[in-house]
Amino acid sequence: MTTSPLAARKATLGYGRTVISEGLSVDIPEGEFTVIMGPNACGKSTLLKALARMLKPSHGTVLLDGKDIHHQNTRAVARRLGLLPQSPIAPDGITVADLVARGRYPHQGILRQWSADDERVVGEAMAATDIADLASRGVDELSGGQRQRVWIAMVLAQQTPLLLLDEPTTYLDITHQIEVLDLCAKLHREGRTLVAVLHDLNQAARYATHLIAMREGEVVAEGAPADIVTAETVRQVFDLPCRIIDDPESGTPLVIPSVRATNLV
Amino acid sequence: MTTASAPLRAAEGATVLRLGGYSIRLRHRVLAAVLGSLAALIALAMWSAATGSTSLGIERVWYALIGQGTKGDEFILWTLRLPRLATGLAVGACMGLAGALFQNLTRNPLGSPDLLGLTQGATTGALVAIIVTGSSLQVTTMLAAVGSLATGLLIWALTRGGDPSGYRLILVGIGVSAILAGVNGYLLTRTTIIDAFRAVYWLTGDLSGRDFGQAAAVGAVLAAGVLVIAFLSRGLDSLRLGEATATGLGVSVGATRVTALVTASILAAGAVAVAGPLAFVALAAPHIAARLTGSSRSFLCSALVGALIVTAADMIAVAGVGGRQLPTGVVTGVVGGAYLIWLLIAHRKKGVMS
Numbered sequence: 001m002t003t004s005p006l007a008a009r010k011a012t013l014g015y016g017r018t019v020i021s022e023g024l025s026v027d028i029p030e031g032e033f034t035v036i037m038g039p040n041a042c043g044k045s046t047l048l049k050a051l052a053r054m055l056k057p058s059h060g061t062v063l064l065d066g067k068d069i070h071h072q073n074t075r076a077v078a079r080r081l082g083l084l085p086q087s088p089i090a091p092d093g094i095t096v097a098d099l100v101a102r103g104r105y106p107h108q109g110i111l112r113q114w115s116a117d118d119e120r121v122v123g124e125a126m127a128a129t130d131i132a133d134l135a136s137r138g139v140d141e142l143s144g145g146q147r148q149r150v151w152i153a154m155v156l157a158q159q160t161p162l163l164l165l166d167e168p169t170t171y172l173d174i175t176h177q178i179e180v181l182d183l184c185a186k187l188h189r190e191g192r193t194l195v196a197v198l199h200d201l202n203q204a205a206r207y208a209t210h211l212i213a214m215r216e217g218e219v220v221a222e223g224a225p226a227d228i229v230t231a232e233t234v235r236q237v238f239d240l241p242c243r244i245i246d247d248p249e250s251g252t253p254l255v256i257p258s259v260r261a262t263n264l265v
Numbered sequence: 266m267t268t269a270s271a272p273l274r275a276a277e278g279a280t281v282l283r284l285g286g287y288s289i290r291l292r293h294r295v296l297a298a299v300l301g302s303l304a305a306l307i308a309l310a311m312w313s314a315a316t317g318s319t320s321l322g323i324e325r326v327w328y329a330l331i332g333q334g335t336k337g338d339e340f341i342l343w344t345l346r347l348p349r350l351a352t353g354l355a356v357g358a359c360m361g362l363a364g365a366l367f368q369n370l371t372r373n374p375l376g377s378p379d380l381l382g383l384t385q386g387a388t389t390g391a392l393v394a395i396i397v398t399g400s401s402l403q404v405t406t407m408l409a410a411v412g413s414l415a416t417g418l419l420i421w422a423l424t425r426g427g428d429p430s431g432y433r434l435i436l437v438g439i440g441v442s443a444i445l446a447g448v449n450g451y452l453l454t455r456t457t458i459i460d461a462f463r464a465v466y467w468l469t470g471d472l473s474g475r476d477f478g479q480a481a482a483v484g485a486v487l488a489a490g491v492l493v494i495a496f497l498s499r500g501l502d503s504l505r506l507g508e509a510t511a512t513g514l515g516v517s518v519g520a521t522r523v524t525a526l527v528t529a530s531i532l533a534a535g536a537v538a539v540a541g542p543l544a545f546v547a548l549a550a551p552h553i554a555a556r557l558t559g560s561s562r563s564f565l566c567s568a569l570v571g572a573l574i575v576t577a578a579d580m581i582a583v584a585g586v587g588g589r590q591l592p593t594g595v596v597t598g599v600v601g602g603a604y605l606i607w608l609l610i611a612h613r614k615k616g617v618m619s
Binding site for chain 2: 049052053054074075076077078079081082083084085086087088089090091092093094095098099102103105106108110111112113114115116119155158164166
């Protein structure tokens with residue numbers, strides 16, 4: 001088994017009295033692009049929030065490098081693990097360069113506000129996400145796809161080996177979804193460990209190197225897409241009768257939902 | 266405007282001062298706004314000291330200041346004007362900071378001690394002092410501070426644990442404010458007409474007759490607040506990106522928010538206790554400062570603008586209407602209210618500042 005920089009151990013997760021997952025254990029394998037998927041309300045975003053220390057398990061622990069993430073200095077954690085939440089807020093009128101520069105927060109201090117390193121890393125993050133040309137533009141003038149790349153650049157400026165992305169493609173049209181996923185794949189190839197929550201099963205199968213399928217707060221299947229995306233698993237996870245064929249573009253599994261009797265009424 | 270060959274402009278519009286491992290980033294627009302409001306404040310303060318019911322002129326103010334003026338001039342300056350001016354500056358700065366903190370915490374342009382009930386809490390304290398104990402200005406000041414602070418802590422206690430979004434804070438604040446308004450109304454009906462008049466006068470907010478002791482008290486609150494904010498401001502700035510993003514960046518969101526809420530409550534308590542609830546200063550100052558600094562926020566600028574508003578309003582109050590001086594709170598209320606309406610009209614099309 002590969003080493004796991006980030007893991008949940010018998011974690012009970014929920015909001016207030018509502019329990020979403022009980023005794024959940026998950027290992028995020030190092031160097032993989034892990035995608036967490038499942039139907040609505042299956043607990044996939046909750047798991048991601050717990051892994052990102054936004055949600056504290058009521059029982060059990062989340063381990064970062066083998067130690068309880070809630071017992072570590074939060075700024076030190078922020079230098080190991082970056083997070084792109086579902087709906088981040090861009091302050092009115094902020095420029096692209098300014099927003100990306102916010103990613104340097106965990107590396108800065110009251111008397112260390114802008115080092116030469118900060119300058120260089122922010123430049124590199126903008127170059128890597130192909131937004132250097134937009135540096136002085138206002139974030140609110142950008143298209144949805146560009147804006148998402150700006151947010152990813154901000155997380156990259158954090159310089160973390162681990163990246164967590166909560167539904168990075170939601171609200172984007174198909175072209176921008178692919179653009180963002182291609183960028184994620186590139187970041188993964190460069191050696192980062194990625195964890196993303198995605199809605200689209202076929203996109204998950206195409207881009208992930210490791211899949212975690214969840215249903216009702218539990219992990220139903222886990223492994224390489226080629227191994228676990230089967231008609232049986234899809235029925236188990238989504239209640240969806242389907243056929244699986246090879247994606248003619250990428251060779252990864254492609255889910256084709258069956259034409260059901262109910263659809264013909 | 267943008268070309269592919271342009272160099273990476275990660276620190277555009279800012280000057281970075283570096284020394285060894287230390288670095289300070291000065292954003293040009295923020296720097297200009299801070300220096301500009303500081304210059305305006307100094308000019309206004311000098312003008313304020315020189316004018317009034319007796320016009321001294323800058324020259325006589327200067328001689329009185331360095332101890333070479335006439336007895337009369339020195340009395341006017343050191344006993345009548347400077348304590349009032351100093352109190353106004355400190356009160357305005359406290360309110361500007363409190364308003365900026367509350368707007369940041371609630372992520373709402375209306376977040377202010379007035380809306381959240383802190384002012385009502387201070388009023389309850391002051392009314393208890395005036396009506397129940399019939400007591401002096403000192404006790405009134407103390408109880409007003411206690412009332413305001415207690416309200417801040419109550420709001421914090423009621424909002425903790427749950428969904429910590431800005432709306433919750435605002436709604437709880439409005440609820441607490443409504444309850445306290447009822448209590449205040451009850452207290453006013455239970456008193457004599459003379460005490461009721463004194464109470465209403467306090468409720469309007471005024472700076473007349475303040476001495477250096479009071480100025481020093483607010484000044485101490487201000488200094489403590491500035492120190493805390495210096496350490497909080499970077500985290501608060503990250504919180505403007507949303508709580509999830511701030512957590513991801515390594516901000517201790519809970520601790521930052523509690524510290525900011527307590528600090529804002531103390532600042533508001535100090536200011537309201539000494540000057541009464543000068544309406545709208547805490548609301549308007551951060552908006553005007555934001556207009557000056559653009560997308561970056563500056564607590565310092567908000568403090569300076571708050572001091573500017575109170576000083577200017579107090580000069581108008583002293584000049585008065587028809588030869589009679591006004592309570593300072595009347596002026597801040599009228600001017601601030603007009604500003605708020607203008608703000609709402611001007612921003613009808615666009616989402617207001619976050």
